[in-house]
Amino acid sequence: MTEELIIAGFGGQGVLLTGKLLCVAAMRQGKQVSHIPSYGAEMRGGTANCSVVISDEEIASPVIEKPSIVIALNGPSVAKFEPRVRPGGLLIWNSSLVKNPPTRKDLVLVSLDATDLSLSEGTERAANMAAIGALLKLKPGIVSVDAVEAALDEVISARNRKHNPVNLRILHAGFEKTHKVDAA
């Protein structure tokens, strides 16, 4: 198993944290992981993003040309990364914010009203948690829900740990709302 994920959104949507959370969880489950923030030429175009590789094997480059999975938390991220997903790959997109939905026929396209799910818990900052919930439902092989829950305390700074119960509720809401889909 090797998954190459790009997580993208506005600054402040917790993009880097999402990547780190998945990495720490997968690392604790004995997987090889790498995480690199949007960097260099990647930084243009109104999105913050990070690249995450999770694998059973040693990881070659942390830089991803053609991701197998993209989580797009805003419109510019869909515009930027939809063309780059490898055929047959997965694109999870935030229908709360994205006005122009993705259109590719050779991808698994999964929409989730991630920001609305977050707002229903009184914050607009945890759409990333809903998206993680969707990812865990669709790709249970990457990392388990339990491992992500355990990793939350490791990744979130002590100052913000009080929000973890809310984060978890939003994550589970995303998980419940997402339905398994067949490959494209």
Added chain:
Amino acid sequence: MSEKVLMKGNEALAEAAVIAGCRHYFAYPITPQNEIPAYMSRRMPEVGGTFLQAESELAAISMVLGAAAGGVRAMTSSSSPGISLKQEGISYIAGSELPCVLVNIMRGGPGLGAIAGAQGDYFQATRGGGNGDYRTIVLAPGSAQELADFTIEAFDLADEYRMPVMILADGYIGQMSEPVVLPKPSGKSFEKPWALTGAKGRKKNIICSMKLIPDTALEEHNLRLQEKYDLITEKVHRVDTYMTDDADWLVVAYGTSARIARKAVDRLRGEGIKAGLFRPLTLWPFPEKELFEVGSKVQKILTVEMSLGQMVEDVKLTMNGEVEVDFHGRAGGAVPALDDIIERINGYERENHTHVQAS
């Protein structure tokens, strides 16, 4: 502390420097190594050390020179254009025979270039970017773990040979977060009777690179430095080889390029093609003996770099015409594509078959 933690390469390096006993760190901000000064600005006060953001790279390296002359472990870090500025001080430190650790988290050039990772400073690092006849030991880590491990070794090598040791990594290695087990201190200690601690109960110590008297002093100094460099060339070379025992095709690469090359070797082996990887961990001294031993048994060598051909010159010098040396490189922050490396070696295989059929 032996637990695996997810750490950014730059931060793993910074913590390793602290573990190695470095308490004096001077630097000037530049991307993509800003996590190192940020980390040190928090960490140094905790361990009673000095973090100082200098007014320039020129000042930062001169502060390192001053601290090193005081006999302490000192370090600076920067990225390509900043390292260009530090060359003045590096040359003085080499000439003054002072130990220190320099970190270059490389970005694309020339000039201001761009902040994405690259390997275009190989010549500058291994040939000596400053003036005069001197060398710098250059270590080439390929992961966050190696950034940490090599930092421990860099301080020991610097103290052992009284010279600057450079850690040369592309920006991706510094920026990437990976699982790291923080290293332990080496436990080695070094006497520094030459350090400037006050001329009390001994003659005064003078540390300088200028050698005027007698007329032959500078040449003698150069010859003595050369003896040291010869000794290092004999003793300090590190390599990592992967699937080279029966290889037909050998890829030579370091840093991020080597990580991709290793994956290419796996894929090619899966197709029954005998590829192998030779990864130099010291770029100066270049591991000539080891490369020649492996390289002279293969049909062709492919050097892969994130530059348009720098280390390939050392590979050619080493092989000295014994085996054909080919090159694949990307520049300006681009990373070699896995498929391109695989395709290149598949091409060698096809060519080989054609030759065999024709003969």
Added chain:
Amino acid sequence: MSVKTIPMYKRPESLSDVRTHYCAGCGHGIIHKLIAEVLDELELREKTIVIAPVGCSVLIYNYLEVDGLEAAHGRAPAVATGIKRARPEMLVISYQGDGDLLAIGTGETVHAANRGEDISVIFVNNAIYGMTGGQLAPTTLVGQKTLTSPAGRNSADVGFPIRACEMLDTLEAPAYIERTSVHNPGAIRKTKKAIFKALKYQKEGRGYSFVEILSMCPTNWGVQPPEAADWVKSDMVPWYPLKKFRDRPADEDADKEKAS
């Protein structure tokens, strides 16, 4: 009858017993000796590190019986910062000329002063580059002829001579700033007092001290030594007034005395 000899004058212990390489009438020898005398008086010889600049005084470590360290051109304050941070118990002197301190090393000069590094900078201003053969310095006077200003310094072209003390006096951190001269015995005595203060303040950990010393370069000015000394007084002093710009430790001590 026994005769007891009391030496009235002797070589300071901190001054090396070597032949000078400086030209006749040069001020460096005088200033080196003043530093040596002060180091003896403050009993600091065994705790001192002198930073040699690039310039005529690049060999200062040959004249002082203290540990010596060479800096790249202009970087002496940065080198001094490095070693002071590594060895805070040592007395660190950054000895610099005008090209070193105000041209190639302006950045290092300003920032070490601005940080209030606990070092003493001895700045020898002779209005010309000596070691390289008499080129225009940042402190060359308007109209002064040099190898690279053969028609005299033209302020419309290369600007006016920089006043280091005045510039540093705009900064908050420095503790002590004074300009003196070595053109006659009276001036030399005042210079010694200034050096004494600077090193004493550093010994007491009271912060950054800066002493600018107007000095002679007969060789590159193309005049005889007596004329050179006269020229310092007649031409340099009007542009570079001899003055104490700041003496915060003395002010603090006075305040303390008043309070008690």
